[in-house]
Amino acid sequence: MSAPFGVYVHVPFCAARCDYCAFATWTDRDELMEAYAEACASELRRAVRDEGLPRATSVYVGGGTPSRLPAHLLAQVLAAVVTDGDAEVTAECNPEDATAERFACWRDAGVNRVSFGVQSMVPHVLQSLGRRHGTTQVARAVELAGAAGFESVNVDLIVGAATETDADVEDSLEAVLGLEPRPAHVSAYGLTVEPGTPLARDPARHPDDDVIASHYARVDAALAAAGYRWYEVSNWAVPGHECRHNTLYWAQGDYRGIGCAAHSHRGRRRWWNIRTPERYIEAVRARRPATAADEVLTDDQSAFEGLALALRTSVGVPATAVPDDPDLEGLVERRGDRAVLTVRGRLLANEVTVRLGVPSNLVP
Numbered sequence: 493m494s495a496p497f498g499v500y501v502h503v504p505f506c507a508a509r510c511d512y513c514a515f516a517t518w519t520d521r522d523e524l525m526e527a528y529a530e531a532c533a534s535e536l537r538r539a540v541r542d543e544g545l546p547r548a549t550s551v552y553v554g555g556g557t558p559s560r561l562p563a564h565l566l567a568q569v570l571a572a573v574v575t576d577g578d579a580e581v582t583a584e585c586n587p588e589d590a591t592a593e594r595f596a597c598w599r600d601a602g603v604n605r606v607s608f609g610v611q612s613m614v615p616h617v618l619q620s621l622g623r624r625h626g627t628t629q630v631a632r633a634v635e636l637a638g639a640a641g642f643e644s645v646n647v648d649l650i651v652g653a654a655t656e657t658d659a660d661v662e663d664s665l666e667a668v669l670g671l672e673p674r675p676a677h678v679s680a681y682g683l684t685v686e687p688g689t690p691l692a693r694d695p696a697r698h699p700d701d702d703v704i705a706s707h708y709a710r711v712d713a714a715l716a717a718a719g720y721r722w723y724e725v726s727n728w729a730v731p732g733h734e735c736r737h738n739t740l741y742w743a744q745g746d747y748r749g750i751g752c753a754a755h756s757h758r759g760r761r762r763w764w765n766i767r768t769p770e771r772y773i774e775a776v777r778a779r780r781p782a783t784a785a786d787e788v789l790t791d792d793q794s795a796f797e798g799l800a801l802a803l804r805t806s807v808g809v810p811a812t813a814v815p816d817d818p819d820l821e822g823l824v825e826r827r828g829d830r831a832v833l834t835v836r837g838r839l840l841a842n843e844v845t846v847r848l849g850v851p852s853n854l855v856p
Contacts, residue, residue, distance in 0.1 A: 495546065495549075496549045496550070496736070496740050496743070496745045496746075497545070497546040497547070497548055497549055497550075497740075497745070497746055497747065497748075498548060498549070498550045498551070498552065498737050498740045498741075498745060498746070498747035498748070499536070499545075499548045499550075499551045499552075499573050499747065499748050499749075499750060500551075500552050500553075500554065500737075500747055500748070500749045500750065500754055500755070501532060501551070501552070501553045501554070501558075501569055501570075501749075501750045501751055501754070502516070502554060502555060502556060502749065502750065502751035502752060502753055502754040502765075503553060503554070503555040503556040503557065503558040503560065503561050503566075503751065504516055504517050504518055504521070504528075504555060504556045504751070504752055504753070504769050505517070505518065505519075505521060505522060505524075505525060505528075505555070505556055505557060505560040505561060506518065506519050506555070506556055506557045506560060507519065507557065507560060507586075507624065508622070508624060509622075510621060510622045510623065511621065511622040511689060511690040511691045511694075511697075512621065512622075512650075512683060512684070512685070512686065512689055512691045513686070513689065514686035514687070514688060514689050515555070515556065515753075516556070516752060516753035516767050516768075517555060517556040517557075518769065521769055521770075522560075524769050524770065524773065525561055525562065525565060526565060527773050528751070528752075528769055528772075528773060529561065529565035529566070529568050529569050530568070531751075531772060531773045531776040531777065532569045532572075532750050532751050533568055533569050533571070533572040534572075534776050534777075535750050535751075535776050535782060536569070536572035536573060536750055537572050539748055539750070540572075540574055543748070545574065545748055546746075547574050547575055547576040547577075547579075548573055548574065548575045548576065548579050549575070549576050549578075549579050549580070549736065549740075550579055550580045550581070550582075550736045550737035550740055551570070551573055551575065551579055551580070551581040551582070551602075551737070552582045552737040552738075553566065553569075553570075553581075553582065553583040553584065553603075554584050555584060557584070557586055557589070557609075558583050558584045558585065559583070559584065559585040559586050559589035559590070559594065560586075560589065563593070563594045563597035563598060563601075564597060566583065566597075566598065566601065567597055567598070567600065567601035569750075570601045570602055570603070571601070573602075575602070579602075580604065580605055580644075580735070580736040580737060581602045581603045581604050581605065582603070582605040582606070582607055582646075582735065582737060583598055583603045583605075583606060583607070584606075584607045584608075584609060585606050585607065585608055585609070585633065586608070586609050586624075586625060587608055587609070587610065587625040587629040587630045587632075587633040588624055588625040588629050588633075590608075590629070590632065590633035590636050590637065591636065592636055592639065592640065595636055595637060595639075595640035595642070596640060598640075599640055599641060599642075603642075604642065604643075604644065605642065605644040605645070605646070605735075606637050606642050606644075606645050606646070607645075607646040607647075607648060607677075607679075608630065608633055608634065608637075608645070608646065608647050608648065608675075609623075609648050610625075610630050610647045610648055610649060610668070611623055611648065611649060611650045612649065612650065612653070612656070612660070612664050613627050613630065613663065613664040613667035613668060614627075614656070614660045614663055614664050615627065616655055616660075617653050617655055617656045617660055617664070620653045620654060620655040620656070620697070621650060621653055621683075622690075627667065630647075630667075630671070631671060631672075634647075634671045634672070634673065634675065635671075635672060635673075638672070638673040643676070644676050644677065644733050645673070645675045645676060645677070646675060646676075646677040646678065646679060646735070647668050647671075647675045647677070647678050647679070648679045648680075648681070649664065649665075649668070649678065649679065649680040649681070649711070650680075650681050650682075650683050651680055651681070651682055651683065651704060651707035651708060651711065652682050652683035652699035652700070652703060652704040652707060653683055653697075653699070654696065654697040654698070654699065656703075656707070658706055658707065658710060661707045661710050661711065662710060662714070665710070665711060665714045665715070666714075669714070669718050676729060676730045676733035677727070677728070677729040677730070677733050677734070677735060678711075678715055678720060678727075678728050678729075679726055679727050679728075680708070680711045680726055680728075681726050682699065682704040682707075682708065682726075683699040683704070684699075685698055685699070704839075705839050708835075708838070708839060709835060711728075712728075712835055715728040716728075721806070722806060722838075723739075723805060723806045724738070724739075724742060724804055724805050724806070725804045725805075725833070725838045725841055739805075741801070742801045742802065742804060742805050743801070743802075744757075744794070744797065744798045744801060745757075746758045746759070749764070749765060751765065751772065752765055752766055752767055752768060752769045752771075752772035752782075753765055753766075753767045760788050760789045760790075760791075760794055761786060761787070761788050761789075762786060762787050762788075762789070763783050763784075763785065763786030763787075764783070764784055764785060764786070765782045765783060765784055766782055766783075766784045767784065792850065795850045796848065796850050799813050799845075799848050799850060800845045800848065803833065803841060803844060803845055803848065804833070804838075804841055806832060807830070807832075808827070808830040808831050808832035808833070809830065809831055809848065810829060810830065810831070810851055811826050811828075811829050811830055811831045812829075812849075812851045813831065813848050813849055813850065813851055814826075814831040814844070814847070814848065814849075815847055815849060817847055819843075819847070820837075820844060820847065822834060822836055822837070823836055823837035823840055823843070823844055824837050824844060825837075
């Protein structure tokens, strides 16, 4: 088995921007798609040649909306990735973009996992989130993915919209679990207010922490009862269908980001690319580095970051990293020499993180 190494490809194009989104995405740059795909492929080829990239064990195409990009252009980018032959290759897809033709092209290009941005299966919640698809499109998209041979399908959900009730969450989960074929992986994120977004400017629609906690508990209980196992705060999977690429992130693995605003990590160094697609394309065409800035972590910083990431997972952290603090009662469960968050602890993971101590054996 190759040592885990990931490649992330950022696709910044969207048909419309959701009210809660603060990612590097644009709705008025579609004319750049062909040049952007060419630039991404060029950056990949140069990274393989000049940086000695290992063969990728996982590839993740995110955005933005990867399914906004014509399928043949996505295939062009993926053709420049050197994988180990058994790589997990994920592409995100909006339900309204799903077609048999697109999925056939993706499969030929090596994609073997699809992640659908569903967010909810309740119409009025979708409307409040600014989503463009309906529930029938979700069912059709998952059906097409199954017919195309994708055995690992993820559904993304968001909980905490101002109009969403506990009953809405339960109805949404029932609908997701009733999809054919049933998704092997479900992600559920609490709605967050990002500065500068339309959601941030509308306090009446800001999520309530107690409501999100209630919704999260319902998600966890329903998925556990249906045979899914939580393995990271916001992720559940049928055993064997955990996302290898995201697990790489949580384990502080190395990865190379491709495209505008994409982040990379190797060893103690992190760097990120130019944010706008025009400037990114220009830099690659001129054979200049697409890097905007970088940072190098100290040993202590890296060790603490590793604990903070591991704490969010079912693997947990060394028990010696968690102090005997009465404020942590009910938030952490000690299992032998490991400490793992309880359901309540997952909701307060940041509170536990700030109390972590780095055991001396974890610092080189």
